[in-house]
Amino acid sequence: MQESLKAQWEEEQRLLQATREMQAMMAKVRQSDQGLALCVQELKAERSRLEDWIKEHNLVKKDLEEALSLHRPPINPRRRTLVLDINGLLMKVGRSRSDLVAAEKNGYDVCGTAYAACWFIPRPGMAGFLRRCLEWFHVILWTSRTERNLAVLVRACTKRGLFPGNFQKEIKHSWSQPQCESFQTARENHKDGVLRCKSMSVLYDHSICERDVLLLDDSVQKNSTNHPYQALHPRTFDPMKTAKKDDNYLSSVLLPVLDKLRFHQEDVTSFVEANWQAPQAQEPFGKLAAYWGTIDARDKAFI
Incomplete structure (x- = not known):
């Protein structure tokens, strides 16, 4: 127990x-x-x-x-020099009756010059384009036509109010054939057998720095004596093939390019090269690139 x-x-x-x-x-x-x-x-x-x-x-x-x-410090725009071609860029100048009729059918108003049956058609938006160019750049008009032709065109545009404000007083220079560098050539499309180039060397006599100059010319050959990237070659104005309502090239393509150039801090050639060759280049450079050409070998032999 x-x-x-x-x-x-x-x-x-x-x-x-x-x-x-x-x-x-x-x-x-x-x-x-x-x-x-x-x-x-x-x-x-x-x-x-x-x-x-x-x-x-x-x-x-x-x-x-x-x-x-x-x-x-803000990135201030640089006031460079802009060289503008006339025929093919700002207007179409001609004498052909058939071309005149074709342009009128496309909705263009043809202006007479009272000189050798010559007529011209201003490109749509020309006045606004020139006004903006005067605000942003030192502007030079440069045509490979004769001095008399240039004077007639300027006078006709001024009389019709196609140039903005005091355009003739605001531009730096109005140049023609005497300022061009000429080369003898047998090319068929050079009527007098002469290729006239717009050489930047003429700028030295006017104390203009070549690094800050851009040439706008629809003809690649006119830039033959300069750096390949000294110029942009816009689409040629052709009122015989393009309806008036469809041509807004100056305002929608060229002005955005020029606005971008204003803020580029290096020389013009670096700007053109950088934006021209880049595979990822966006409009409007893509549109401009579609019209880029090369110097004809037969012309190059004379340079």
Whole structure:
């Protein structure tokens, strides 16, 4: 009997000990949970502090960028020299009766010059284009026609109000055949057997830096004596084949190019080359590139 009670007492002691150990373990678990919860709270607080720091840093960064922008010197446009061709770029000059009739059918108003049955058609948007060119550049008119032809065209355009403001007083020069560099050639499309190039060397006599000069001429041959990237060669104005309502080339293609050139800080040739050859070139350079040509070998032999 006594042994049975002893065994029962020992069993109760073991159960009591096991219960105590279980309670101690549960207390540790609860303590661990509390520690974990505390750790989570601390992590959340640290995250909140980090987010606040990032916000503050971004604000400081924004304030710093704004402050720097106030003191950063602006990129001012450069007033370069723009040489403009006349026939083929700004207007179409002709004598053919059939061409005149074809142009009228396409909606163009033909202007007479009262000189040798010569007529001309201003390209749509010519006045606005010239006005913007005068604002942005020093402008030179340069035609390979005779001095008399140039004078007749300028006088006719002025009389009809086709030139903006005091155009003749605002442009730097009006040049014609005497300023061109001439080469004898047998090419059929040179009526008098002479190729007349618009050489930039003539600029030296007028204290004009060649680096800051861009020639706009629809004929690639006129740039034969210059750097290949001294000029852009826009699409030739052809009122006999293009309806008046479809030609907005001066305003939609050329002006955006010239506006971009104003803010280019290096020489003109680097601007033309960089924007001309880039495979990823966007419009309007893509449109201009479609009309780029090469110098005819028969002409090149004379240069």
